[in-house]
Amino acid sequence: MTSNMVFRNLFFFPGSVFDRLCQELKRSPDLRIVVILNKKDLEKYSVFFKDVLGERCVMIPAAVPYPKNFLEKAFNFFYSYFIYTGTTKTLATVGMRLDEPPAGGRFKKYLAPLKMGIAKTFGRSRFMREKAVPALYHRIFKGRQFASLFDQYQPSVVFASHVFGRIDTELLAEAKRRGVKTMGMVSCWDHFDKYYLPFKVDTLLAQSDQVKDFAVKYQGYSSRNIVLTGHPYFDFMVDKKYAAARSDTLAMLGIPEHSKYILYVSGSAYCQDEPEIIEEILNWMNENRFGTDVRLVIRPYQGGRGKDKEFDKQKYDRFESHPRVVFFRRELWSDLQRSVDFANILRHSHGVLAVYSTMTLEAAVMDAPLVGVAFDGRHIRPFNRSIKRFALREHFKDVFQSGAVAMAHDFDELFHIIQEYLGNPKKDQEARERLRKRMCYTLDGNISERMAKTILNSLDLLRKDFRNEIS
Secondary structure: OOOHHHHHHHOOOOOOHHHHHHHHHHHOOOOOEEEEEEHHHHHHHHHHHOOOOEOOEEEEEEOOOOOOOHHHHHHHHHHHOOOOOHHHHHHHHHOOOOOOOOOOHHHHHHHHHHHHHHHHOHHHOHHHHHHHHHHHHHHHOOOOOOHHHHHHHOOOEEEEOOOOOHHHHHHHHHHHHHOOEEEEOOOOOOOOOOOOOOOOOOEEEEOOHHHHHHHHHHHOOOHHHEEEOOOOOHHHHHOHHHOOOHHHHHHHHOOOOOOEEEEEEOOHHHOOOHHHHHHHHHHHHHOOEOEOOEEEEEEOOOOOOHHHHHHHHHHHHHHOOOOOEEEOOOOOOOOHHHHHHHHHHHHHOOOEEEOOOOHHHHHHHOOOOEEEEOOOOOOOOOHHHOHHHHHHOHHHHHHHHHOOEEEEOOHHHHHHHHHHHHHOOOOOHHHHHHHHHHHOOOOOOOHHHHHHHHHHHOOOOOOHHHHHHHO
16 A cells, blocks of 8 residues: 555545455465555554454565665666656656656756667567566666565465555565566556556456457557456446535535535646636636536645645635635545545536546546646647647546546637536537546446456466356
8 A cells, every 4th residue: 555546546535445355364374464554654544444454464564665775776768768658758748737847857958868779679569678687677776675584474466556666666576586476556547658667467457448448459468368347436436325415515615505616626736827827717706607506616625745735725825715716625535524525516516627647537436527738828828838738648648538527728619618617517428428438447346356356366366156247
């Protein structure tokens, strides 16, 4: 458990993958679960494990093994650029965040051709990808911080819940050294098109057809080694027992009962012109151009960094007292009721405006109208600072192709899109269904169960009648 997204995916809600594994723990006396998590998260999340912790279910704190030495950094740089996608290009040449340089820092313009060259030469060699990189990794990264844990617990299966994480990479490296069976997943749908990874798990649990395709195309997986599961935390989002009436959601937000609202999901340090977009939307609301009972719910960026929160505060302080604005600042995916509240905000929204955000997928799950902004407020920004840079990302191209997101390229277009969705939130439902089919796989409510069974099947703990379900 090495990121908040892992906790969201596998742990936080009743009936989660972890819950189901613990149920099997009670039935199978020979089963043991060892959870490795960031040292800083041990106290924060221990409350969620208090009912299952015992000698057969233990948490082990692990520190991320930084910093790398020069040789480790150089090798990491080398194999990372075995792929060079639109997403990689964005990260490597213009960067994602406004307050940080792209990968390569001030040398980016000199290193970009080298990165592309690595992808077009070494990155095309199956030998380099499949044989040389894993072998060299074992020789270059000699820390082996998990060797003693493997000696102590003798795992039958290692499950990497965040294959892009450094801790997970080290776990997989140790498992590969010892010939231990490996399984794993990406913690979010926007990972496999970023950088090449040195190790592949024996069985990949892919949340969607897009994740599966990206694993094959960019990471060299065989489709035979991929099991489609769905996004496990979507079980929680579609669970009808958490669905609130529209009137209850409006009351929770403090909005009059017959009002409509647009949800604005902040991108914070990624997008500097958000206040201008919000200001113009509020001007339209002040002029009653959308009608008299329309509100704007703002969801500030939930980055974990203190400077993100400060950045948001500076951007949004001016809107605090606006009568049409409601802020929803509560942290998600660690508190169940807060997450229930937000899922219902998505459910009853007349539009979700998210600037190239992963929230797009969650809004689509709730069939909320999707609005995108593809312009920089009232400015003309250079490409490396423009919101337009995000259009390069490979994983978002499927979003555009589905037609599920109505993209606004100027203020006039944005006004008309919002006006149309306020009048008819069912507009573009077929396109949102295309998006869900491509990027969600299924919303049947059984994703966590299917994933737990897949993990347990690797240990031969399931009855034969389950095996056909997960093949």
